[in-house]
Amino acid sequence: MDSSAEQRRFWDNHALSWDPSAAVETDDTTPLLDFLAALAGDGPALELGIGTGRIAVPLYRRGVSVAGIDVSPGMIKVLHDTVSAEEIPATVGSMASADAPGRDYRLVYVIANAISCLVYQDEQIACFQNAARHLRPGGHLVISLWVPQLRELPLGQTLVAGTVTDTKWIIDSYDIVAQRVVSHHFTVDGDRVIGSRGSQHR
Numbered sequence: 001m002d003s004s005a006e007q008r009r010f011w012d013n014h015a016l017s018w019d020p021s022a023a024v025e026t027d028d029t030t031p032l033l034d035f036l037a038a039l040a041g042d043g044p045a046l047e048l049g050i051g052t053g054r055i056a057v058p059l060y061r062r063g064v065s066v067a068g069i070d071v072s073p074g075m076i077k078v079l080h081d082t083v084s085a086e087e088i089p090a091t092v093g094s095m096a097s098a099d100a101p102g103r104d105y106r107l108v109y110v111i112a113n114a115i116s117c118l119v120y121q122d123e124q125i126a127c128f129q130n131a132a133r134h135l136r137p138g139g140h141l142v143i144s145l146w147v148p149q150l151r152e153l154p155l156g157q158t159l160v161a162g163t164v165t166d167t168k169w170i171i172d173s174y175d176i177v178a179q180r181v182v183s184h185h186f187t188v189d190g191d192r193v194i195g196s197r198g199s200q201h202r
């Protein structure tokens with residue numbers, strides 16, 4: 001089973017509203033960057049689901065050699081509006097199967113829930129195998145993943161408001177039996193609310 005075409009549709013669309021200036025180190029990202037940099041040394045490091053480089057760019061700016069894989073050409077375009085493809089090379093393809101240049105990575109990392117974009121279990125297993133293929137012996141695999149907020153679900157309801165600010169709403173809908181979450185993103189622009197097809201997670 002392969003969910004990458006559906007993910008590509010969502011993330012290509014999502015990339016249009018992404019702010020490339022967000023690819024800088026902030027107080028929020030410093031602890032994660034410290035952690036990844038300590039494991040990576042001078043690299044190389046490989047980010048699966050690199051997106052627009054929110055973490056990869058500041059990691060690179062700290063002196064770590066970084067490459068990436070992402071299913072969305074739109075997200076990679078935003079990345080390469082910020083840094084060149086020579087600085088951070090990125091391969092378009094599924095993190096479950098795509099090849100990045102080299103097989104000697106000290107660190108492979110999959111963060112910010114990217115692993116849950118693989119909605120079939122065999123894809124998730126293939127992703128771990130793909131990570132192992134790219135790592136050098138003794139290298140590290142780091143995964144960060146949110147904890148589904150099942151206890152926030154009122155009895156019989158399926159919706160949880162993730163983020164609700166003046167400019168952004170994220171509403172998650174849960175299918176507990178199928179162990180799926182669809183994350184619906186809305187941007188508030190003055191009196192208009194712009195929605196996009198929900199991103200699938202498992």
Ligand SMILES: C[S@@+](CC[C@H](N)C(=O)[O-])C[C@H]1O[C@@H](n2cnc3c(N)ncnc32)[C@H](O)[C@@H]1O
Binds near residue numbers: 003004011051070071
């Ligand atoms: C929540 S974003 C995280 C982006 C980045 N890791 C960050 O921390 O900002 C998830 C990323 O995973 C990518 N993605 C989704 N499914 C994928 C797949 N099957 N293979 C590779 N990348 C995928 C999306 O295009 C998106 O860039």
